[in-house]
Amino acid sequence: MMMNRAIINFDTSVLDMIHNHSLEILYDTGIRFYSEKAVDVFKNRGFRVQGQTVYFEEKEIDNALKTVPAEFTVKARNPQKNIRIGGGDCLMAPGYGPPFIIEATGEKRNATLEDVHKFCKLVQTSEYLDFNSAIVVQPDDVPTATAHLDLLLSTILLTDKPIMGSTSSEIAALDSLKLAEMIWGSTNEPVMISLVDSLSPLQYADESVESLMVYAAAGQPVIIHSACSLGTTGPITIAGSLIISNATTLAGISLSQLLNPGTPIVYGLGGSPTEMRTGGYVNASPEDAQHTAIATVLGRYYGIPCRSQGALTESFSLDYQAGMESAMMLTTAALSGADVSLHTCGIYGSMLAMSFEKFIADEDLCGALKKLMKPVEFSKDAFAMDLIKEVGASGNYLMEDHTAKRCRTEFFEPVLSCRSIHTQWQEMELREMDQKAGRILENRLSTYKKPDINPILEQDLLKYLNQRKGL
Amino acid sequence: MMMNRAIINFDTSVLDMIHNHSLEILYDTGIRFYSEKAVDVFKNRGFRVQGQTVYFEEKEIDNALKTVPAEFTVKARNPQKNIRIGGGDCLMAPGYGPPFIIEATGEKRNATLEDVHKFCKLVQTSEYLDFNSAIVVQPDDVPTATAHLDLLLSTILLTDKPIMGSTSSEIAALDSLKLAEMIWGSTNEPVMISLVDSLSPLQYADESVESLMVYAAAGQPVIIHSACSLGTTGPITIAGSLIISNATTLAGISLSQLLNPGTPIVYGLGGSPTEMRTGGYVNASPEDAQHTAIATVLGRYYGIPCRSQGALTESFSLDYQAGMESAMMLTTAALSGADVSLHTCGIYGSMLAMSFEKFIADEDLCGALKKLMKPVEFSKDAFAMDLIKEVGASGNYLMEDHTAKRCRTEFFEPVLSCRSIHTQWQEMELREMDQKAGRILENRLSTYKKPDINPILEQDLLKYLNQRKGL
Numbered sequence: 001m002m003m004n005r006a007i008i009n010f011d012t013s014v015l016d017m018i019h020n021h022s023l024e025i026l027y028d029t030g031i032r033f034y035s036e037k038a039v040d041v042f043k044n045r046g047f048r049v050q051g052q053t054v055y056f057e058e059k060e061i062d063n064a065l066k067t068v069p070a071e072f073t074v075k076a077r078n079p080q081k082n083i084r085i086g087g088g089d090c091l092m093a094p095g096y097g098p099p100f101i102i103e104a105t106g107e108k109r110n111a112t113l114e115d116v117h118k119f120c121k122l123v124q125t126s127e128y129l130d131f132n133s134a135i136v137v138q139p140d141d142v143p144t145a146t147a148h149l150d151l152l153l154s155t156i157l158l159t160d161k162p163i164m165g166s167t168s169s170e171i172a173a174l175d176s177l178k179l180a181e182m183i184w185g186s187t188n189e190p191v192m193i194s195l196v197d198s199l200s201p202l203q204y205a206d207e208s209v210e211s212l213m214v215y216a217a218a219g220q221p222v223i224i225h226s227a228c229s230l231g232t233t234g235p236i237t238i239a240g241s242l243i244i245s246n247a248t249t250l251a252g253i254s255l256s257q258l259l260n261p262g263t264p265i266v267y268g269l270g271g272s273p274t275e276m277r278t279g280g281y282v283n284a285s286p287e288d289a290q291h292t293a294i295a296t297v298l299g300r301y302y303g304i305p306c307r308s309q310g311a312l313t314e315s316f317s318l319d320y321q322a323g324m325e326s327a328m329m330l331t332t333a334a335l336s337g338a339d340v341s342l343h344t345c346g347i348y349g350s351m352l353a354m355s356f357e358k359f360i361a362d363e364d365l366c367g368a369l370k371k372l373m374k375p376v377e378f379s380k381d382a383f384a385m386d387l388i389k390e391v392g393a394s395g396n397y398l399m400e401d402h403t404a405k406r407c408r409t410e411f412f413e414p415v416l417s418c419r420s421i422h423t424q425w426q427e428m429e430l431r432e433m434d435q436k437a438g439r440i441l442e443n444r445l446s447t448y449k450k451p452d453i454n455p456i457l458e459q460d461l462l463k464y465l466n467q468r469k470g471l
Numbered sequence: 472m473m474m475n476r477a478i479i480n481f482d483t484s485v486l487d488m489i490h491n492h493s494l495e496i497l498y499d500t501g502i503r504f505y506s507e508k509a510v511d512v513f514k515n516r517g518f519r520v521q522g523q524t525v526y527f528e529e530k531e532i533d534n535a536l537k538t539v540p541a542e543f544t545v546k547a548r549n550p551q552k553n554i555r556i557g558g559g560d561c562l563m564a565p566g567y568g569p570p571f572i573i574e575a576t577g578e579k580r581n582a583t584l585e586d587v588h589k590f591c592k593l594v595q596t597s598e599y600l601d602f603n604s605a606i607v608v609q610p611d612d613v614p615t616a617t618a619h620l621d622l623l624l625s626t627i628l629l630t631d632k633p634i635m636g637s638t639s640s641e642i643a644a645l646d647s648l649k650l651a652e653m654i655w656g657s658t659n660e661p662v663m664i665s666l667v668d669s670l671s672p673l674q675y676a677d678e679s680v681e682s683l684m685v686y687a688a689a690g691q692p693v694i695i696h697s698a699c700s701l702g703t704t705g706p707i708t709i710a711g712s713l714i715i716s717n718a719t720t721l722a723g724i725s726l727s728q729l730l731n732p733g734t735p736i737v738y739g740l741g742g743s744p745t746e747m748r749t750g751g752y753v754n755a756s757p758e759d760a761q762h763t764a765i766a767t768v769l770g771r772y773y774g775i776p777c778r779s780q781g782a783l784t785e786s787f788s789l790d791y792q793a794g795m796e797s798a799m800m801l802t803t804a805a806l807s808g809a810d811v812s813l814h815t816c817g818i819y820g821s822m823l824a825m826s827f828e829k830f831i832a833d834e835d836l837c838g839a840l841k842k843l844m845k846p847v848e849f850s851k852d853a854f855a856m857d858l859i860k861e862v863g864a865s866g867n868y869l870m871e872d873h874t875a876k877r878c879r880t881e882f883f884e885p886v887l888s889c890r891s892i893h894t895q896w897q898e899m900e901l902r903e904m905d906q907k908a909g910r911i912l913e914n915r916l917s918t919y920k921k922p923d924i925n926p927i928l929e930q931d932l933l934k935y936l937n938q939r940k941g942l
Binding site: 014017021024025028029030031032053102106108199201202203230231232233234235236237238239240243244273274275276278279280282285286287289290293294314315316317318319320321322323324325326327328331332335336349350352353358361364365368369371372376377378379381382383384385387388389391392393394395396397398402403406407410411412416417418419420421422425426431432433 | 485488492495496499500501502503524571573577578579670672673674701702703704705706707708709710711714715744745746747749750751753756757758760761764765785786787788789790791792793794795796797798799802803806807820821823824829832835836839840842843847848849850852853854855856858859860862863864865866867868869873874877878881882883887888889890891892893896897902903904
């Protein structure tokens, strides 16, 4: 009934201005699609096209927005773990895409398929993560052409939470659908969700847009996300960045609805400063948090569920900065009403690396925020008026039944974070968070249990992988 | 015009319920005042009183709420540093009250007057802190009876930002007024703000309520704050805790307005779990963040500016936990619309200790949040429509005038937090945040300049201190 989530206080007139400016860019400047197939879809529907650039009219965008659902369910292999997107929850997935692992020592190494498996086990045993990432890390010890299948199968077999489809290429998207069909049969219901990133400014790469087309045709949900590096791939201002990213995301939404009206979409946009000395993209900044806050408002304006960034940081160790930036980013997402948050666990500086220790640390943050967002109980028993009158002024509640009955369930309890007095803390054997996280990891991985699966289905899935690998 | 601040989405019916339940407790159970003077005020106004317990009727609370101003200005010695409370900004002050310092090594020691001086210099040179704390630390090397004067004079002489008055006793409050009179003359305008903490459940200690009476009589603003330790000094539930704290704060507001209708008030309430193994109060928790979010809603419901907690943590080092908890707490305060935030810089575990290094680290957080809250510029120049059209799809903005003109001012830049690629980070000389913070501290303290003051006034202030010390 009541969420502890906030509504960013934005004038509708400003949202109208952002929308109208975006329409102006869509009409005047257009969006460039590097995929001939995508351009052909627009041509066949009578859109104005010049070379690779497609121009959009207001009514075309309006039509697209009309058919996007406000909420939808993505099925999990375990139906109890289905997720409802747009229903008020902030659904969380771990890091997405990094090729590297940062070890507790600070060293960086290439990620492997075994790391993927370990992360899948952590996702499965996580109290707070709601679904898998498609590329929790990019393993370098399997053939690139079929790595998406290794990744997909890991999430399918080692977890029973919802999965993400691959968008590395049209073939990868088709493979994702094929595996899903083996599990759920031929279905129009969402059984995975996929992330399509546009290019800034105002472009779509062929691989990602052709993946979008595959998923849209199959009625499978797509997160369409656009982000500028402020001052290089977009204007240095937030206002300018919003126009570019919103226009680009709207163009992707238009394509999805042309192919299959009603395709579920999650609206996403971000944007962060360009580090002017290096040209790099700053991965956690108040400017990016501002984008998140405004993106959630625009999502509500369009009636489309919204995606935010997660526990991002520029740090490479479990220091104050890592915690501070991760929490600022994710608290903003949670409070401003994001429906889906990627990168909520494990991600380090520049989104280039995952860390097992940070994964454990970020889970405390995710758990705290899920408690923060949980509707406060305002029942008769929770108000406890009779008890308050009975205990009166200057009494104590410790020995009361009301306290005893609730004391094991009322509060959020962090796993890694420490609640000790100073003397205990000084004497702690594992005072360093990464050491303590290492112990928790060992325990989590050693008590992990593979979720049940029909053995014939498992064999079929593995057979498909081997066939595609040419084994 | 437009704030990036959020409005927590609460039904008015729930707020009415909290208010009405609070009135019921005020009427049935009453509030206990350990000060005879306070009880006499209520008696003389015809309130129902039994022993130390005062009972309140609805119309008495309503009358009080009618005269509390929605916003007000607190003067600084430097008029450019006056603060407007209730005007939309989130005003920040450093830690309040700890007797200890935690060194970068993790060692704990007693705080001294020299520490007070160093913190005052940091407040004065801080880009983000808006006013002083009354007790940034409690020095143990000065006589207790006059420590409040040492603290007050430090903030008055070493900074020209607004000060807080002392509430350690009636005498301390009178001393605070006396010093203020020497600076500003006899004035009814707010020249300081003071923190009055109630006791839970449903009580006021004599020192704090008598301080409240001194300040109210002089028209000086008071932050009235109530907080339960959930499960010991209040019910284990947030709903129950809200009733107790709201009732107690309302009683304090009533007293202030009886003595001087129109006395500016900042409304505050918090509440956090009791750590059931130790009986301690957990100083950073999603439950406390929920209290902050709801307190801001109640503040708006009553039309009174609201106070929140700050960068609280249970940690004792600059680790992930310290950053994560501090940012979760302060981001919630900032986004949910708190007007005043205490403890925003320097505070460590259990609010028992300050840290110079954490002070520097927390300033990055305060700065990032101030940027996050800053209204986004939606001007013609910021939208940069012509530029977007000119650069078009697949262009770059780096060499554009629009970028060059804004690149030094557009983004928030952290001071301590690091934005480096991994190889640079690995090679950093001062990779540990506390070491780097140490360097920044040295620099801040060595370039600090004492703000101007009339030398006669300075002598008079010091003479008063010495007199009161019997020197």
